[in-house]
Amino acid sequence: MARASAHLATPNASDLLEKARAAAASVVDPEIPVITIEELGVLRDVAVEADGSVTVTITPTYTGCPAMTVFVMDIEVALDEAGFEQVRVETVLSPAWTSDWMSEAAREKLRAYGIAPPVGSAGSTGLFDKPDVACPRCGSLKTERISEFGSTACKALYKCGSCHEPFDYFKCI
Amino acid sequence: MANDLFTYTMRLADDAAILSQRLAGWCGHASHLEEDIALTNIALDQIGCARLLYAYAGEIEGKGRDEDALCFNRNEREFTNLLLLEQPNDDFAYAIVRQFFYSAYVLLFWQALKSSKDERLAGIAAKAEKEAAYHLRHSAEWVVRLGDGTEESRSRIEEAIEFLWMYTGEMFEMDEVATALAEQGIAVDAAAIKPAWNKSINEVFARADLSVPTGTWMQTGGRNGEHSEHLGHVLAPMQYLQRAYPGLVW
Ligand SMILES: [Zn+2]
Numbered sequence: 001m002a003r004a005s006a007h008l009a010t011p012n013a014s015d016l017l018e019k020a021r022a023a024a025a026s027v028v029d030p031e032i033p034v035i036t037i038e039e040l041g042v043l044r045d046v047a048v049e050a051d052g053s054v055t056v057t058i059t060p061t062y063t064g065c066p067a068m069t070v071f072v073m074d075i076e077v078a079l080d081e082a083g084f085e086q087v088r089v090e091t092v093l094s095p096a097w098t099s100d101w102m103s104e105a106a107r108e109k110l111r112a113y114g115i116a117p118p119v120g121s122a123g124s125t126g127l128f129d130k131p132d133v134a135c136p137r138c139g140s141l142k143t144e145r146i147s148e149f150g151s152t153a154c155k156a157l158y159k160c161g162s163c164h165e166p167f168d169y170f171k172c173i
Numbered sequence: 174m175a176n177d178l179f180t181y182t183m184r185l186a187d188d189a190a191i192l193s194q195r196l197a198g199w200c201g202h203a204s205h206l207e208e209d210i211a212l213t214n215i216a217l218d219q220i221g222c223a224r225l226l227y228a229y230a231g232e233i234e235g236k237g238r239d240e241d242a243l244c245f246n247r248n249e250r251e252f253t254n255l256l257l258l259e260q261p262n263d264d265f266a267y268a269i270v271r272q273f274f275y276s277a278y279v280l281l282f283w284q285a286l287k288s289s290k291d292e293r294l295a296g297i298a299a300k301a302e303k304e305a306a307y308h309l310r311h312s313a314e315w316v317v318r319l320g321d322g323t324e325e326s327r328s329r330i331e332e333a334i335e336f337l338w339m340y341t342g343e344m345f346e347m348d349e350v351a352t353a354l355a356e357q358g359i360a361v362d363a364a365a366i367k368p369a370w371n372k373s374i375n376e377v378f379a380r381a382d383l384s385v386p387t388g389t390w391m392q393t394g395g396r397n398g399e400h401s402e403h404l405g406h407v408l409a410p411m412q413y414l415q416r417a418y419p420g421l422v423w
Contacts, residue, residue, distance in 0.1 A: 060221070060300070062217075062218060062221060062304065063218060063221025063222050063224075063225060063300055063301065063304065064217035064218050064219070064220045064221025064222070064224075065217075065221065066217075092296075093225070093296035093297060093299070093300050094292075094295070094296040094299060095299070096296075096299040096300045096302075096303060097300075098303070122303070123303075123306070127309065127310060127313055127376075127377070128310075128313070128314070128317075128380075146207055147207035147208070147210060147211055148211055148307070148310060148311045148314075149207070149210050149211040149214040149215075149311070150210065151210075153214060153217060153218070157207060157210075171307070173303045173304075173306075173307060
């Protein structure tokens with residue numbers, strides 16, 4: 001998902017870039033620690049300048065998502081630990097983030113963690129449509145939405161009618 | 174032109190900020206826990222939207238006012254939000270109808286603003302559109318549930334619809350600022366989205382057998398800083414900290 005671009009052509013440049021990219025890509029979502037910002041689609045670009053300074057570009061999932069501040073701090077720490085001293089994190093809004101950017105592998109990780117991944121693609125459901133959300137624990141489709149909104153901006157709250165467990169659903173937007 | 178763009182961006186920012194503060198008033202007071210979380214989540218989306226818009230307005234103005242200065246250090250008459258959004262949380266039905274009228278409008282508004290020639294506004298619109306679609310789902314479901322619910326829930330939502338209706342006309346007004354920017358391909362022709370808004374209101378009301386008011390007399394003034402008596406009460410708790418301790422940061 002994230003692009004990696006080198007801005008200089010010394011023999012070392014691509015190694016440095018790869019190192020910076022890997023460090024940034026290792027940062028996980030503080031609220032869903034099994035998913036990295038790369039898998040989430042939040043990490044958009046990593047660039048290393050000739051002077052060794054790094055610019056990481058991210059995009060917010062939701063405009064008011066409080067996790068964004070944590071993302072920025074965690075990216076700075078990860079790059080610092082990888083040996084980069086000058087790090088800048090930039091935020092872009094376009095193209096707007098969508099849950100469609102999450103890979104199949106990331107969706108599987110969500111499920112294994114107990115969060116039902118988004119069903120279908122963004123914008124495909126009508127005003128009163130209800131998606132068939134499978135329980136991440138038992139796979140049953142006999143589930144019920146308790147609330148359109150959940151513990152974080154990106155989640156809704158569901159309950160399984162088969163195993164009776166409540167669970168989070170990663171909103172499709 | 175820069176002045177018009179500042180004015181226009183501030184209107185949108187004030188809309189988001191005032192609605193956010195109103196929604197935040199439900200924190201700990203909603204009908205049940207899930208709804209408490211829902212209303213405050215919508216408030217959070219509005220804060221995010223307000224921050225982006227205030228920050229951009231501050232850049233356009235170029236006088237060093239940041240998002241906090243613009244939100245917390247302006248007086249009532251300087252706020253240019255829609256009157257609908259400052260109306261009180263008298264009843265849950267009022268909050269739902271206010272949200273429904275606005276979400277149905279602003280979803281169409283962001284969809285149109287996405288193709289603005291102003292790239293920053295277009296970017297913010299593309300982001301806000303997805304969130305508005307979600308807010309509309311939430312409020313539309315409640316409109317149907319209350320309208321189709323008990324005798325009491327129905328009478329309360331009917332009262333809210335009747336009261337808030339006169340604040341809906343303002344959303345579609347085009348004054349000199351909006352018209353000048355619309356001619357340059359920057360602003361939305363709000364009057365042009367009214368038919369689609371009416372359609373969306375009619376469809377949802379029809380599901381709960383609620384009738385659309387026929388009144389045509391509309392309140393106006395918010396875009397010029399002329400507000401109802403309620404705005405001061407929204408601003409007081411919101412601005413208190415920065416007024417008492419100017420420049421305080423966490
Ligand atoms: Zn289950």
